[in-house]
Amino acid sequence: MQRAQKKSLFRQRSTLIAGLIFLTVVIWMLSGALDDPETTQSEETAIEQADEAMSVRVLESRRQVIQDQVMISGRTLADRSVAVKAETDGVVRRMNFERGDRVAEGDLLLELAMESRDARLLEARSLLEQREIDFRGAQSLYRQNSISETELAKARAALESARAQLKMAVLEAERTQIKAPIEGDIETRDVEVGDFLSRGAPVATIVDLNPIRVRGFLSERYLNQIKAGSRAEVQLVNGSTREGEVSFVGRVAGAATRTFPVEVLLDNTDRTIIEGLTAEITLFAGELSAHRLPSSMLTLADDGTLGVKGVNEADKVVFYAVNVVRDTPEGVWLSGLPESVPLIAVGHEFVSAGQRVETVPYEGLEPPGERE
Known part of the structure; x- marks a missing residue:
């Protein structure tokens, strides 16, 4: 019995001693922290830094009128490309061009053999001479009332028919000479001397x-x-x-x-x-109005909107949404900004909209967006 009471008393004393020791340590730690001058100074510095405005470099950007592109x-x-083709049948007798040649309008490209065309041309000329004589005779007889007006009309019709035949024979003979329809360069050559060409056969391409x-x-x-x-x-x-x-x-x-x-x-x-x-x-x-700025000044809002950051009259950061209207080596042209606006050229990455800042004029040798 006495032995059990001694054990209980020993446990109570041990618990009391442990509690006193813990309380003493806590009081010592609190007194040290409160009295530590370095800790107090660090807290005061943090508060001062929070209240101090961050310095940014600002330039005054002005809207300019440019021509939209x-x-x-x-x-x-090529401005023109013409496929030259034969306009009559015949054998190629002579060629005057090669691929790559430069030709003027009307230059002779090739000649086809005349064959029977000479004979038909001579026949047409002879027939015309005969019909002219017949018509003059009919006119004389008509004035003498020896023939009727109908017979005179037949003589006139025969004369016109002979003229048409001669014209057709001359045209057929001229078609044996194929000429350049335009000025240009010979791109293709599709025939050789001795080839037989039918009407519509390709000869060359001129560009x-x-x-x-x-x-x-x-x-x-x-x-x-x-x-x-x-x-x-x-x-x-x-x-x-x-x-x-x-x-x-x-x-x-x-x-x-x-x-x-x-x-x-x-x-x-x-x-x-x-x-x-x-x-x-x-x-x-x-024409359109835009600001020219270096691409490094572009930033994104939290929702992904493209824009730039500026400073308002209260020295607080403002985010301006912009549209890129032109991208050039000298900078990007942006729309969506006021006519004249102070923009953050250096330091915009470290500030956010609504934050108070201290502005310093941008002192670069060549202000962004002002190069000519």
């Missing part, structure tokens, strides 16, 4: 490369902004750039792409531009 891809085409056409396809979004006569600029695959004007805007969309054909004419007097080259076409539309 539409850029499409295209391909060069006219001056002016040169550049064809592309325009989205319906821009159809009403581009018209025949509009200024255009074409950059060729070799890096050269030519200026021209729109010569044609289609009014029927392609079934597959739902785009409209557009053609630009370029001067090609030196004929250095050939058919089939890839080209980038810049079409100049109407």
Whole structure:
């Protein structure tokens, strides 16, 4: 019995001692934290930093009037391409051209053998002479009332028929000489000396490369902004750039792409531009107002909206949603901004809308968006 009481008393004393020790440690830790000058200073610094406005560099951006542009891809085409064909039957007697030759309109390309055409031409001329004599005689007899008016009309009809026959014979003889219908370059040659050509057989293809056409396809979004006569600029695959004007805007969309054909004419007097080259076409539309800024100033809102950050009169950050109207090596042209607005050029990544900031003028050597 006494032994059990001693054990109970020992447990109570142990618990009391442990509680006193724990309480002493807690009091020591609290007193140390409260009295630690470094901890107190850190807390005060954090509060001061929270209240201090962040410094950002700001530039004053102004709206500028520019000419709207539409850029499409295209391909060069010859202004004209003519397939020369035989207009009569015959054997090729002589040829005056090779592929790659440059010809003028009316140049003789080849000759067909005359064969019986000379005889038919001589016969037609002889017949005409006879009919002219007959008609003069009929006129004399008619004035003498020796023949009727009907017989005079028959003589006149015979004369006109002989004239028509001669004209047909001359035309048939001329068709043996095949001439260039346009000025241009010989692209294909389809015959050789000695070949027999029937009417309609291909002889050659002539392409006219001056002016040169550049064809592309325009989205319906821009159809009403581009018209025949509009200024255009074409950059060729070799890096050269030519200026021209729109010569044609289609009014029927392609079934597959739902785009409209557009053609630009370029001067090609030196004929250095050939058919089939890839080209980038810049079409100049109407005027629009926009700000030019470096792409580094663009940012995204939490919902993914593209925009830039500025500062209002209360020195608080404002987010402006924008649309990119043109992207150039000198910067991006943006719409959706006020006519003149202070924008954050440096530091916009570290501030958010509604935050108070301290503004410092942008002191770059070349302010963004102001280069010419």
